[in-house]
Amino acid sequence: MNFNERVYALVRRIPRGKVLTYGRVAALLGVPRGARVVGxxxxxxxxxxxxxxxxxxxxxxxxxxxxxxxxxxxxxxxAEGVRFKADDSFEIADFPEVLWLLTPEELAALP
DNA sequence: TGAGTGACTGTAA
DNA sequence: CTTACAGCCACTC
Structure with a gap:
């Protein structure tokens, strides 16, 4: 399984209405500084x-x-309920609350 | 084998 | 607030 497929597998697990950052996805996959590769x-x-x-x-x-x-x-x-700072803004409001909190341990425990 | 390429990020001015 | 820059790492040719 190459890195791209691992990214897809993890992103598919993100719950509806939640988000992850490129950096967190990379870190959860064991590459703390691989944010660009996630993109x-x-x-x-x-x-x-x-x-x-x-x-x-x-x-x-x-x-x-x-x-x-x-x-x-x-x-x-x-459409998933995520709110933005303004109608013409691309920045998420209450970002820390929308961020999906998942530790590497929890990820490993997933089926 | 080696250089080029990003949907990134943290630091600095 | 903004712009700039240097690390970063998997992938492609």
Whole structure:
């Protein structure tokens, strides 16, 4: 299983209405500084991966990929109940509360 | 084998 | 507040 597939497997586990940061995804996969690689992986994510539940460390949408436009990511998150700081903002309101808290131990304990 | 490439991040000015 | 920059690491050619 290559790194990309591991990213997809983890992102698929993110609960509805919650988000992870690129850095946390990388850390949970055992690569504390692999945030950029996570972005690279999501660039080509399969359709069944909730790619929109991954944002940068500031809680902002940072996609530039035409296949996954920021407006779409924002709309998908809003549809799951995630609120933004303003109607025209790409920054998540109450980011710490929306962030999915998952320790490496809990991840290992998952089925 | 080695250089180039990012949907990143933390530090510094 | 902002811009700049240097690490970072898997993947591709």
């Amino acid at each position: 690279w992986a999501l660039h080509g994510a399969p359709a069944d991966v909730p790619w929109h539940r991954v944002v940068n460390a500031k809680g902002c949408i940072s996609t530039r990929c035409p296949e996954h436009p920021p407006q779409l990511q924002r709309a998908l998150l809003v």
